[in-house]
Amino acid sequence: MTGFLDNLSDIGRGLVEHRVRLGITGLSRSGKTVLLTALVQALLHPERLHGLAAVREGRYRAALLRPQPSQTLPRFPFEENVARLTGTAPDAGGHPTWPESTNRQAELRLSIRYRPPGLLGKLGDEILHLDLFDYPGEWLLDLILLDHDFESWSAAMMEEIAASDLPESKALRARIDAVDPDTPTPGAEATAMELAPLFRAHMHARQEAAGRALALHPGRFLLPGELEGSPILTFAPLPPPGGDTAPRRRRGGTGESPRALMRARFDAYRQEVVRPFHRRHFARLDRQLVLIDALEGLARGGEATARLDRELEALQRALRLGRGWLPRALRPSIDRILFACSKADHLPSDQHPALEDLVRRSLSKSLRHARFGGAETEVLSLAGLRATREVAADGRTARRYLAGRPMDGTEEVAHYPGRIGGGEDDAHRAGAERSFAPLAFQPPGGLDAGAAWPHLRLDRALEFLIGEDLR
Known part of the structure; x- marks a missing residue:
């Protein structure tokens, strides 16, 4: 009876509110907490979201954090995470640090005011309530x-x-x-x-x-x-x-x-x-963002690709995809899912297509089934908060290096992680073992809680997930 009443109340809100429920998940150490914090920061300060059509076309007005609809779920600690990333937390000593990983479910509501395109825009602005549901990927499995x-x-x-x-x-x-x-x-x-x-x-x-x-x-x-x-x-x-x-x-x-x-x-x-968990939370989602730390698995070598295949297969088995015959307000279901290769700033940009292709191949069968069921899918490499920048070394203009502060250092270094799957330039010595070893970096310095932060393709991710809802 409780589940029935919850669903009835949920349907009622869906009929009167313009609302999208976005689930964000990822297995441990996939960067989920940072990604969600950066996503909210970007929507509050959208100056760098050029890939989001509503921003690019000047139709995006503003966004505000609002009270979340659930009175029993913990609130996602957005402000505390921002304080850590900007170095303003009481115990940070002025140094930015990565926030602690979340190990429980949490929720946050962001309300976005925008102007629809075309004739509808002449009728005035509209508001989209974006309900963000954060939960561990282990619970999804x-x-x-x-x-x-x-x-x-x-x-x-x-x-x-x-x-x-x-x-x-x-x-x-x-x-x-x-x-x-x-x-x-x-x-x-x-x-x-x-x-x-x-x-x-x-x-x-x-x-x-x-x-x-x-x-x-x-x-x-x-x-x-x-x-x-x-x-x-x-x-x-x-x-x-x-x-x-x-x-x-x-x-x-x-x-x-x-x-x-x-x-x-x-x-x-x-x-x-x-x-x-499935009935009260997961089954009510409209969109799903799944973070995949493919780089960490590939760095372990051995049967890394096979392990990645098994992980993605398990995630796909757990996901509820596709549309039913009822309208979304009456029968919610996940109709868009983004598989995001996280920490793309730990890899030179010329290797991002190879990373996406690797994940896309692992998901090929499941993606076909999802599309047949009516769900739209996408694979994208991104970094919610970019901690590195690309530089070229003297005499090695064809090779792109990553500049940033490593986790165990205080000075900026230029780092080349190797190539996914190896390559001729990674085995230039006879008999040398091809290696891939990405480096972990500290948060970038100079972040301002009241300004936009650097990212990689976060705007493209948002366009895929909610772009159509801002039209």
Whole structure:
């Protein structure tokens, strides 16, 4: 009933307001917090948004932050992030720093006054309410769990654990092997409390080794938010009955079996965490921006491209794309999705097309399905806040370098990260190993909270996501 009333209220607002709900997500370290902060700053100070038609044509009047529609969601800390990036935070000492990553959902409303083009513009200005919904990409991947029960999920997780050589995975497997999962026992809760931290350690180690979160890893184990320490996050996978563990003699006992307890908590996680998130928030989105830190994965080498393919496949499986037959106000659905290759300022501009092509190839099958379902899609390399500038070195005019302050230094340096996939100039010595090693940079100096900030293609991203709503 609560969900029905929420949807009814949401439909009512959609009929009387000109509103777009934009979801912004990305896996850990993808730059989501900075991107969202820079996006809001750009709309408040649109002087550099030349790629947004309403700005270019002089129809963009102004934007203001307004009270958000949800009274229960945290507000995105825009002002605090601006203070850190401009070096005006109380503990910043006058030095700009990157803001802390967000690990929970948050919301922010920006109202934009604009003049429609043509004859409609003679009737006066209109207002677009842009509701920005920020949430961790790990929570988006949780939507895949709705297609699984405890048995199928456990089977997939046990296969992953068995194939991993990480110490954390071996410790988890050894403890699971010592559990009798099907005998009722008063110690089932103690077993769950012992296995859950080991399972979380395994997930963190796998994430660190792969450079990203993996599908079927419960997102709240990695970023628990307000659920930290709750029983609903106290479960772990178990081998199937008669599976690859040695047979155990069944004994009579009292209490609940570990399997029954784990299954109940897995089901509760799906029903009380994942499904409400989908119903109350994700299913109401109109547009979606997904940040992808492809550079970090490529820098790890090895099977980086294959890992990127798997990540994007998991994200696509979790996304709800396409239009229904009802108008958007009556049946909201995501009809535009932008896959943004973040931190493009860590790569020379002549390599940006190659980066976009790499991601586009990884998404090719899913993008066709999304377009067939009626959703418009785009892949774009961007930087919400540009921390570098391009320079040429003496005698190397064909090679573009990036100038900026590295995270571990105080002086500006010129850096060449290598070429995606290698190249002749990156292996000029016989037998040299081709490498790709982008550098992390500090925020640019001289940012003003009351002025526009440098960016890369943020205006093109906004034109794709909301340009048609400003016409």
